[in-house]
Each structure stands twice: as structure tokens, then as C-alpha cells.
Amino acid sequence: MSDTAIEELYRQTFSDRLVTPEESDDLIDTLQSLQQIQDNAASPPPPPVTPDKFVWLRAAAFRIACEYLVQEGDVNSDGEEFEDPREENLKLLKSINALVHSLETTCLLPSLPEEGGEEFSEDAVEALFKSLYETEEEWDGPEITMEESRDLMKFLTGEATRPPLEKLVWLRTAAFRIGSEYLDENNNKERNVALLRSINVVVHTVENACMITRPYELQLPESIIPTLDTDFQTAAQTLWKLDSNRLQPNKDYTIDVQNNKHPCHKEDCASDPLFTHVDPAVFDSRPTFRAFRSLLDNYSRHCGEDEEVTEEELKENQHFLNVIMETGPMKYCHRFCLAKEATYGGEPIPEDEDGFKEILNSIWLELYSRSGGELDSSGFEHVFVGEVKHDKISGFHNWIQFYLEEKKGNIDYRGYIKPRSRDDSMAETNGDDHVLTLQFAWDGVEKFVGTSFIGVSPEFELALYTMAFLTMEGEDSEISLDVGGEVFDLKVKCYMYNDGRNVGSCYVEALAHYEE
Numbered sequence: 001m002s003d004t005a006i007e008e009l010y011r012q013t014f015s016d017r018l019v020t021p022e023e024s025d026d027l028i029d030t031l032q033s034l035q036q037i038q039d040n041a042a043s044p045p046p047p048p049v050t051p052d053k054f055v056w057l058r059a060a061a062f063r064i065a066c067e068y069l070v071q072e073g074d075v076n077s078d079g080e081e082f083e084d085p086r087e088e089n090l091k092l093l094k095s096i097n098a099l100v101h102s103l104e105t106t107c108l109l110p111s112l113p114e115e116g117g118e119e120f121s122e123d124a125v126e127a128l129f130k131s132l133y134e135t136e137e138e139w140d141g142p143e144i145t146m147e148e149s150r151d152l153m154k155f156l157t158g159e160a161t162r163p164p165l166e167k168l169v170w171l172r173t174a175a176f177r178i179g180s181e182y183l184d185e186n187n188n189k190e191r192n193v194a195l196l197r198s199i200n201v202v203v204h205t206v207e208n209a210c211m212i213t214r215p216y217e218l219q220l221p222e223s224i225i226p227t228l229d230t231d232f233q234t235a236a237q238t239l240w241k242l243d244s245n246r247l248q249p250n251k252d253y254t255i256d257v258q259n260n261k262h263p264c265h266k267e268d269c270a271s272d273p274l275f276t277h278v279d280p281a282v283f284d285s286r287p288t289f290r291a292f293r294s295l296l297d298n299y300s301r302h303c304g305e306d307e308e309v310t311e312e313e314l315k316e317n318q319h320f321l322n323v324i325m326e327t328g329p330m331k332y333c334h335r336f337c338l339a340k341e342a343t344y345g346g347e348p349i350p351e352d353e354d355g356f357k358e359i360l361n362s363i364w365l366e367l368y369s370r371s372g373g374e375l376d377s378s379g380f381e382h383v384f385v386g387e388v389k390h391d392k393i394s395g396f397h398n399w400i401q402f403y404l405e406e407k408k409g410n411i412d413y414r415g416y417i418k419p420r421s422r423d424d425s426m427a428e429t430n431g432d433d434h435v436l437t438l439q440f441a442w443d444g445v446e447k448f449v450g451t452s453f454i455g456v457s458p459e460f461e462l463a464l465y466t467m468a469f470l471t472m473e474g475e476d477s478e479i480s481l482d483v484g485g486e487v488f489d490l491k492v493k494c495y496m497y498n499d500g501r502n503v504g505s506c507y508v509e510a511l512a513h514y515e516e
């Protein structure tokens with residue numbers, strides 16, 4: 001089941017604007033089952049429900065619910081006008097509340113103390129919620145500012161005003177109940193959409209203040225639990241199955257590949273940018289994307305320039321490692337390395353995740369000299385950010401960095417390089433492809449050939465390249481990656497630095513692209 005299928009589940013839930021207690025229990029069971037790989041297909045979609053995707057899951061529930069708001073003149077499935085649109089919208093709010101409760105039960109845990117603050121009261125909370133939903137403009141719906149959201153956060157976390165544990169469910173329910181009082185009297189859909197967005201902000205703030213993400217437990221069918229005999233090809237395909245944060249082409253993002261070219265040719269075969277759209281919500285609702293982006297501006301691209309690391313940047317590094325280790329791909333990476341009896345620095349890979357994160361920090365984020373002098377590089381910078389050495393682009397194999405730099409006007413995309421295809425099953429290069437070999441210039445410095453995954457999550461790439469670094473024999477390994485209907489034959493290349501202490505470079509080369 002994909003993200004699209006989750007949205008359809010939401011539509012089924014909201015279609016009659018009614019969620020009974022029995023249906024709520026069934027929803028929880030369904031959501032919990034969707035945390036597992038559906039191992040009944042050759043290339044099943046990733047688990048669509050994981051704790052790290054919670055913000056997206058809840059935001060999507062509100063977004064889909066907006067489709068079911070009723071205004072005057074709307075008709076039901078029988079073609080008859082709704083007798084009382086306001087009553088239908090009240091029912092819809094109760095259904096959203098039930099769905100959010102199911103999501104919270106599946107993905108979050110309470111973090112409130114047993115005892116609340118001395119000044120906490122239900123009246124104070126309700127008055128605060130009302131102040132957030134009120135609007136002086138008759139033609140606008142409520143809109144909660146960042147400052148108002150921060151004030152609510154301070155109230156919920158303040159020593160004197162924090163709520164007790166027993167009020168956790170009441171808080172969310174109150175957010176909906178008070179919000180329902182501000183449904184537009186004339187059932188104006190635009191104003192009610194604004195109200196739903198505001199309720200979403202209030203609920204989001206309550207969750208941030210009063211709950212924590214449930215630790216992710218990787219659940220694998222017995223057939224794909226890694227063992228000493230599991231090969232790199234199988235492990236790479238399992239990572240693909242687990243990449244629940246992978247974006248959907250032509251929905252979460254859109255690319256325009258334009259024209260192909262030979263890598264030796266310098267002419268520009270693409271007059272337009274590669275990326276025409278990336279949903280900005282991706283960087284707000286997906287923690288690993290947000291944490292990954294925060295690292296990209298921590299480096300100087302020019303080899304030979306000493307990297308200055310601040311305390312804030314060190315905190316960003318640690319946060320990145322913490323959030324990626326709460327994902328399926330990185331948990332599988334750890335288990336695969338343990339199963340393969342991998343070592344680092346002559347010692348076995350530690351079984352505890354904190355120990356494994358220390359190794360990830362050394363492999364990827366530890367600075368070293370690539371120019372023979374200053375501490376001017378790291379594995380992460382080279383692979384994901386990109387460097388310039390001797391007036392040539394070095395590394396730069398990540399699509400997120402490419403998109404962000406292209407958006408700034410720093411990238412000139414010059415066309416794609418088509419991989420070989422089997423004669424009887426040639427696959428067309430288009431906007432659906434998750435692997436692209438391309439040519440581009442970065443602030444005037446050229447890279448004639450570079451291959452990048454497109455739309456995958458940061459954790460997928462880090463897991464794949466970490467497995468290559470710690471378990472692969474030799475500097476490359478060929479795999480066939482089934483991306484669902486199409487297959488990419490790839491050569492995964494990994495070069496070590498400092499006698500195997502750090503990543504020197506990791507990337508893929510596209511050998512062939514064909515239909516399954």
C-alpha cells in the first residue's frame with residue numbers, strides 16, 4: 001500500500017462522516033498492520049505507516065477531509081441536497097478526531113508527567129483555543145501565526161501550566177470541540193478549510209508538547225530477515241521495499257528530463273531546469289528530509305579550505321543520525337551489517353544503536369584532508385553535498401542537493417545520458433525514473449557524467465552506501481534494482497579513505513534500464 005492508498009483509506013473513512021468505536025478499533029489494527037512489508041509481491045510498496053511519517057500522515061488526514069466539507073447546495077451520493085450542511089461538517093470533525101486518535105495510538109507515546117502544573121485548568125485551555133480560532137475578518141477563516149503557535153507551546157510545556165497525563169486525550173478532543181464552534185454559519189467552504197488548517201496546527205502543537213514519537217520496531221517477514229548468506233543484491237532490494245519516505249514522481253515532485261546526450265559532448269541539451277516542482281511540505285513533514293537539508297549548508301565546497309564546525313552544526317549532525325536511525329532502511333542496514341559479521345577498525349559492529357551511530361558519525365561526518373593539508377572534506381560532504389577540486393566537480397550524487405541548488409540558480413542542467421537497455425525490453429527515460437545519469441554545471445564548473453537516485457529518501461542512500469562500505473568485498477558490486485515495473489542494473493561503487501576509516505566516495509553507475 002502506497003501513500004496514495006493511504007489517502008484512499010482516509011477517503012473511505014470520511015465518506016459517510018461517521019467513525020464508530022468499532023471502526024476506530026479496526027482503523028488502529030489496519031494502521032498497525034501497515035507498518036510491515038507486504039511480502040506478497042515481487043516488488044511490494046514500502047510500509048506506508050511508520051512513526052517517522054506521522055506528521056505527513058496527520059496532515060494528509062486533514063487535507064483529505066477538506067474534500068468532504070459540505071456547503072449549501074452540495075448533494076449526497078444519492079444526488080439529494082444535504083438537509084443540514086453544518087451538521088455534516090460537525091460529523092466530519094468528529095471523524096477526523098477519531099482518525100487522528102488512531103494515528104496517535106499507532107505512532108506516538110505520551111510524554112506528559114502524571115501531575116500537571118498548579119495553574120493548569122480546562123477553562124484556561126479552552127479560552128486559549130478560542131483565542132486561536134477567532135478571527136475579526138468576516139471573509140477570512142482563522143489563521144494561526146507562528147507566534148501564536150509558540151505561545152501555545154509555552155503554555156503546554158510551562159512548569160506552572162503544563163497539563164497532567166490524564167488530560168492528554170481531552171486536549172486533542174477539546175481542540176476539535178472548540179474548533180467546531182467556529183464552523184462558518186453559512187457553511188462557506190473556504191472559511192471551513194481555513195478552520196481545519198488551524199485545528200491541524202493546534203493538534204500538531206499539542207502533540208509536539210505532550211507526546212513523543214514511538215520508537216520504530218522493524219518488522220520483517222522471515223523470508224527477508226538478513227543472515228550471513230544474504231547477498232548485497234537482496235539487501236539492496238530490501239532497502240527499496242523499506243523506503244517508506246520515498247517520494248512519488250508526478251505527485252510529490254516533477255522532473256523534465258528533456259533531451260539525452262553523449263557524455264563527451266559539451267553542448268547544453270536542456271533549455272529548462274530538471275526539477276519543475278517539489279512539494280515544499282516534504283521538508284516540513286518528513287523528519288529525515290528536514291534534518292538532511294540542515295546539513296547541506298555546513299560545508300565549503302572548495303577542497304583546500306578548512307571546514308569550521310560550530311556547536312550548532314555538531315548538534316545538527318547528531319540529530320540527523322538520531323532521526324535516520326528511526327527508519328526502516330537504517331535499521332535494516334544495521335541488522336544486515338551485524339548478520340554479515342561486519343567489522344570497523346578491527347572490531348565487530350556494535351549491536352546497540354548508539355554504538356552504531358558512533359560508527360556512522362566516523363564513517364560519514366568525521367572531517368579529513370582531501371587536499372593533503374586542511375581538514376577540508378568528509379564522506380558526507382563529498383557524496384551528498386559535492387566539492388570542487390582542480391576546477392572540477394567531485395562527488396555531488398544527491399538529488400535533494402541538486403534540486404535546492406538548481407532552485408537557487410546555481411545549477412545548469414544540460415541533459416541526461418541514457419543507459420544501455422536490453423534490445424527486447426527497452427525502457428524509456430522519463431519523469432518516472434528513480435535513477436538518472438545526467439550532465440550539469442555547478443556555478444560554471446562542469447560535471448560531465450553523474451548518476452543520482454531521484455526521489456529516494458536520505459536514509460535509503462545512506463543505508464545502501466553504509467552497507468557497501470562495511471560489507472562489500474572490493475570497490476564495486478553489480479545489482480539489479482526492481483523499482484516496480486522497471487529494472488535498473490547498477491554498479492555500486494565505494495572507495496575508502498584513511499585506511500578504511502572514512503568514506504572517500506560512494507555512488508552508483510547505471511549500466512542498463514529495462515522493463516521487467
